[in-house]
Amino acid sequence: MSDAPARPESPPRRGFMAKLWYGYARVTVALRWFIVLGWIAAAVAAQLYLPAPQGSANDIEALGANDASFAAEQRSLELFGFPLLSRAAIVQRDPEGLSPLVQAEAVMRGIAITQKAYDVPLLGAIPVPNAEGAFPGAGEKNTTVVTFVFGDPNMNFFDQTYHIEEFAAQQLTDASDSYVGVTGSIPARAAQGRVLNSYVHIVEVVTILAVLTIVAVTFGSLVAPLLTLISVGAAVFVTLGVSGWASTVMNVSIPADLRPLIVALLLGIVTDYCIFYLSGLRARLREGYDRLEAARLATASFTPIVTVAGVTVAAGTASLLVAESPLFSGFGPALALTVLTGLVVAITLVPALLAILGGAAFWPRKLAVAPTKVRERPSFLTRAVANRASAFVIVLLCVAGLGALAYQAKDMELGLGFVQSLPETTSAQRAADAAGEGFAPGIVSPTEIVLEAPGIGEKQEEVAQFGEALKTQPGVAGVIGPGDLPAADDAGAFTAKSGEAVRYLVVLDSTPLEATAIDTLGSIRESLPQLATDAGLGEVTSYVGGDTALASGIIADTSNDLLRIGLVALAVNLLLLVIFLRALIAPLYLLASSVLALGATLGLAVLFFQDYLGQDGLTFYVPFAVSVLLLSLGSDYNIFAVGHIWQEARNRPMREALLVATPESTRAITSAGLALAASFGLLALIPLGPFHELGFLLGVGILIDVFIVRALLVPSLITLVGTFSSWPSTILRRGRRRPAEVAQ
Template sequence: MSEAPAPEVEPRRGFMARLWYGYARVTVALRWVIVVGWVAAAIAATLFLPPMQGTVDDIEALGADDASFAAEKRSLELFEFPLLSRAAIVQRNPEGLPPLVQAEAVMRGIAVTQRKYDTPLLGAIPVPNAEAAFPGAGEKNTTVITYVFADPQLNFFEQTRAVEDFAAEQLTDPSDAYVGVTGSIPARAAQGLVLNSYVHIVEVVTVLAVLTIMALTFGSLIAPLLTLISVGAAVFVTLGVSGWVAGMMDVSIPADLRPLIVALLLGIVTDYCIFYLSGLRTRLREGHSRLEAARLATASFTPIVTVAGVTVAAGTASLLVAESPLFRGFGPALALTVLTGLVVAVTLVPALLAILGRGAFWPRTITPEPVRARKRPSLLTRAVANRASALVLVLVCVAGLGAAAYQARHLDLGLGFVQSLPETTSAQRAEDAAGKGFAPGIISPTEIVVEAPGVGEKADEVAQLGEALKTQPGVAGVIGPGDLPAADDVGAFTAKSGEAVRFLVVLDSTPLEATAIDTLRNLEAELPQLASDAGLGEVTTHVGGDTALASGVIADTTNDLFRIGIVALAVNLLLLVVFLRALIAPLYLLASSVLALGATLGLSVLFFQDFLGHDDQTFYVPFAGSVLLLSLGSDYNIFAVGHVWQEARNRPMREAILVATPESNRAITSAGLALAASFGLLALVPLGPFRELGFLLGVGILIDVFIVRALLVPSLITLVGPVSSWPSGILRRERRARDRTARARS
C-alpha cells in the first residue's frame, strides 16, 4: 500500500542541522545493511572473541594496600613460616567439644605442617578456645578453629576446594562437630558461586521488567521487541569486545562487573530507544511518511543521544585516573559498555525505526492528527514556569535534598567478604560459629611483627607487650610466644634468628568492617609506645592481615575519591558547556546533580547503616555508583535542557518551559523508570554489594527523574532565565532575531 505524501519539510538551517539530517538520510538508506551488520557483529563477537573473564581470585585486584602485603612478606622472610591464613576449618559444639576432639585437632594440624597427608595443604595452626589457650573467648571448650595454608599458586576456588575436601575426609565423626570452612578466600569463592547462580536470573527478570515498561509506555508489543534486539546486539558485542580489550590492555576486570554491564546496557539503550520512538511517533502524527519520519526523528535526537552517551562514557572513564586497580578495571569496562550502547542506539535503532515505521507501535495505530490548540499545561508545569512558585520549589528541593545529603557524613566503608554472603552459605555459618566460640575477629586475626636485635631473647618484655595488647580497646585476645606450644615448636611466633617475634591479635569486631578498621588504626598508632613501655626500646613493627588490608584498601579508595571526583565533574561540566554553549546553566545543572547524589548517599546511610544496622557499606559501591549517577544525571540534563533550549530560541523562556517540559518529562520519566528497574533489580543477587548498588542506583535515578529533572532544574531555568546561556547570550540573540523578523513582517 502506498504511503500518504509527506507534508512539506521545513528546510534545515545551519551547517550542523544539515550534517545531522545528512547522517539520518544515510542511516535510513542503509537500514537493512545496518541491521544485518549488527547481527553479524553479535554472532562474531560471541564465536571469535574471548568472553569477559572476571577475577575473583586476586585480592590485589581490589586495590590492596602495599604496606599490608609488605608486612606479610617481611614476616615470611623472618620466620620462614606463614602465620596468617585466609581459610579456616571450624568445629563447634555449643554443649562442649570433647577433650579428645580438641587434641585430635592439634595433632592433625601438626601432621599437616609436617606434610604427612596427601593434600595440597602446606600447613595448619589449630586454636582451641580452651581457657588457657584463649582467655578472651566468648565460650570455653566449645570450638576449635584450624587456620589452613593452601598452595598460593591455586586460585580461590581451588584453594577452597582443597580445604573443604580435607575437612570432609578427616572430620567424619559426629563428635567432630564440623561446621564448615570460612575466611576471606572461601568467602570470595562463595561470592563467585552465588553470582554465577543468580546472574542469569537477574538478567532475565530485568529484561522482562524493562520490556514491560516499554510496552506500557507506548502501548505496543513491537517497541519492546525493537528494544530487545538493540540491547541484545549491544550485550553480545560488549561482552566479547570487553574480554578482548581486557586481554590486550592486561586489565583486571572484577567478576562483579558482568551484571552491572548488562544493567547499564539495558538502561541506556532502553533510554535512547524511548527517545527515538517518541520522536518517531511525533513525526508520524504530524503526517510524515515512514522514511521521512525516521529521518526527522534521527536528525533531531541523534545529536542529543550522542552528546548524552559521550558524557556518560567520559564520566565512567574518569575512573582511569584512580590508583586503585579495582577502579582502573571498572573505568574502561564501563566506558566501553556505554560507547557500544551509544553506537547501537544511533545506528541500529534508527535503522529498525525506518524498517518498522508505524509497525513499531503495533497494535496501537498511529495516524496523522490535525493541528490542535496546545493543551493547558498541568499545574506542576505552570508552577515551575512561574518565578514565585519556582523559587519556593527550589528552596523546598534544596532543603530536602540537603537534609538527606547531610546524612552522608556518617558513611562508613568496609570489605565484609563473609558478611556479604547469604546466611545459608557454609562460609557464613562457619564464621558465625567461630565468632560465637571465640570473638568475631577470630576468622581473620591481625598479625603484628616486632623486629629488633635480640628481641626473641627478651621473654618477659615480649610477654608484657602481649599483655598490653590484650588491654587495648577492641581487642578480644592475643596469641603470641608461649601460648601455643605446637606452634612454637615450628617457630611460628619467635624467629630462629631471635631478631623478631610476632603476635596474632583477635579483634572483638568483624575483621573487614569499619569498626575493626578503626580499632586497628588506633592500635597501630599506639604500638611504638606500647613496645617502649614494655621495655623493648626502639623496635620496627609490621602489621598485616585482612583488617590491615581492608584499612589500606579504604585509605587508597578515599584518596582516589578526590582525584576521580575532580575529573568526573570537569568532564561532565565541559560536555555540558560545549553542548549548551553556555557556562551558567551547566554550573547549576551540575550542582543539582551533585546535590541529588549527596541525597542518595545519605539515604543509603539511613537505610543500610541506621535501619538495617550494617556496620558499613562495601567500599567500592558509593564511588562507582556516584560516577554513574553523576554521568547519567548529565545525560538527562542534556535531553531535558536541550529541549528547553530549542524552544527558547523561538519563544519567551516561560513559554519555552511550558512547551518543552511536559514533552521531555514524559520521555525522561519512562526512561528513568526503565533505568531504575535495570539497576534496582541488581538487588536480587543475594550479595551485599549488589543490594547496595541496586539501592543506590535505583533510588538515585528516581530522585534525579522525579525531583531534580521534574522540579528543581526547570525551576532554576525559570529563575535564571536567558542569563543561563551566558557568556554566549544565544537565547537573547535568538529572541532579538525573532523580534526583528516580527517587526520586518509588520
C-alpha cells in the same frame, strides 16, 4: 478526491549542523537493511571469535590491594620461614562443649598437615582451641576449634576452597567432631563467585522483562519492546566480546563483582535511547510524515542529543582512569567502552529498525494523524515550575530536602566484609558465625603483628609483657603469641629461630574488614611504639598484616582517589555541558543539582543500611562507582531535558518554551528513568551485600534525579535564572525578539 490530509513538507534545515545530521539520517535510513544485518553478524562474530571478559582468580589485587600489609606478611615469611596468617579456616563447634579428645585430635591433625602427613595440596595448619585458659577473651570455653589452613597460593580461590572443604569432609566424619564448615576471606570470595554465578542470569532475565514491560506500557505496543530487545541484545553480545578483547590487550582485570553492573548499565542506557528515538518517531508519524521521512526526522533530531549524552556518560565514567587504585583504573575503561558500544548501537541500529518498522513499531496501537500540532494544556506542575513565585518555593523545598538528606552522608563508613556480604545460608557465613560465638568475631581473620629487633627473641619476659599490653587495648578480644601454644612454639611459629623477631596473632572483638575493626586496628597501630617502650623492648620495627590491615589500606587508597576522581568527573561533565549548551551559567547550576541529588542518595544509603539495618558500613567501592555513574547519567538527562528547552527557546519566550518543552521531555525522561532504575535496582536481587547496596543507591538515585531534579528543580532554576542561563551566548534571548510560533 481524497479527504486524507496532505502530508506535510519536511521542515527547513537551517545551519551546517542541521544539514549534517539530516544527511546522516538519510544515509542511515537508506542503508537500514545493511545496518541491521551488519549488527547481527557483529554480535555473532563477537561471541564466536572474541574472548569473554576475564576476572582475576585471586582478585584481592583487582579490588585495589596494593598495600603495606602485603609487605608485612612478606617480611614475616622471610623472618620465620613460613606464614602465620591464613585466609581459610576449618571450624568445629558444639555449644554443649567439645570433648578433650576432639580438641586433641584437631591439634594433632594440624601438626600432621604441617608435616605433610596427608596427600593433599595443603601447606600447613595452625589449630586454635578455645580451651580453658588458652584464650582468655573467648566468648565460650571448650566449645570451638578453629584450624587455620594454608592452601597453595598458586591455586585460585575456588580450587583452594575445594581442597580444604574436601579434606575437612573426609576427616571430620563423626558427629562428635561437630564440623560446621570452612570460612575466611578465600572461601568467602569463592562463595561470592558461586552465588553470583547462580543468580546473575536470573537477574538479567527479570531485568530485561521489567524493562521491556516499561517500554510496552509507555508506547502501548508489543513491537516497541521487541525493537528494544534486539538493540540491547546486539549491544550486550558485542560489548562482552569487545570488553574481553580489550581486557586482554590492555592487561586489565575486571573483578567478577562488577560485571553484572556493566550489563545493567548497557541495558539501561540502550533502552533509554530507544525510548527517545521511539518518542521522536511517534511524534513525526502523528504529524503526518510517511514512514521513511518520519524516521529521518526523528534520527536527525535525536541523534545529536543521544550522541552528546552518550559521550558525556562515557567521558564521565572514563574519569576513573585517573585513579591509582587498580579496581577503578580497570573499571573506568570497561564502563566507558560499554557506554560507547551502546551509543554506536543506538545511533545506527535503532534508526535503521525505526525506518523498517515505521508505524508498525507501535502495534497494536494505531497512531492518529494530526498534521497541525495542537498544543496541549500544560499541567498544574508544569505551570508551577514556569511561574517565578512558585518556582522559587519549589527550589527552596528541593534544596532543603535534598540538602538535609545529603548531610547524613557525613556519617558514611566503609568496609570490605567478604564473609558478611554472604547470605546466612552459605557454609562460609555459618562457620564464621560459629567461630565468632566460640571466640570473637575477629577470629575469622586475625591480625598479625611482627616485632623485629636484635635479640628480641631472648627477652621472654618483655615479650610476654608486650603481649599482655596488647590484650588490654580497646577492641582486642585476645592475643596469641610466644608461650601461648607450645606446639606452635616448638615449630618456631611465634619466635624466629634467629631470635631477631617475634610475632602475635591479634583477634579483634568486632567483625574483621569492617569499619569498626579498621578503626580499632588504626588505634593499635599508632600505639605499638609506646607499648614496646613500656614493655622494655626498646626501639623495634613493627609490621602489621592481615585482612583488616589490608582492608584499611584499600579504603585509604580509595579515599585518596576520591578527590582526584571527583574533580575530573565534574570537570568532564561540566565541559561537555558547556559545549552542548554553548553556555556557562546553566551548566553550573545543572551540575550542582546533580551533585545535590547524589549527596541525597548517599545520605539515604547511610540512613537505610547503617542506621536502619545496622550495617557497620558500606562496601568500599560502591559509593565511588555510584557517584561517577549518577553524575554522568544526571548530565545525560540534563542534555535531553534542557536541550529540548533550548531548542524551543530559540523561537519562543522562555516561559512559553518551558510550557511547550517540559511536558514532552518529562514524559520521555520519566519512562527512560524508570527503565534505567529498574535495570540498576534489580541488581539487589543478587543476595550479596554489595549488590544490595548498588541496587539501592543506583535505583533510588535515578528516581531522585528523574522525579525531583529533572521534573521540579531544574525547570524551576531555568525559570528563575531566565535567559541569563545561556550567558555568554545570546541563544535564549533570540526567542524574546521573535513571535511565538504556536503551530509548528
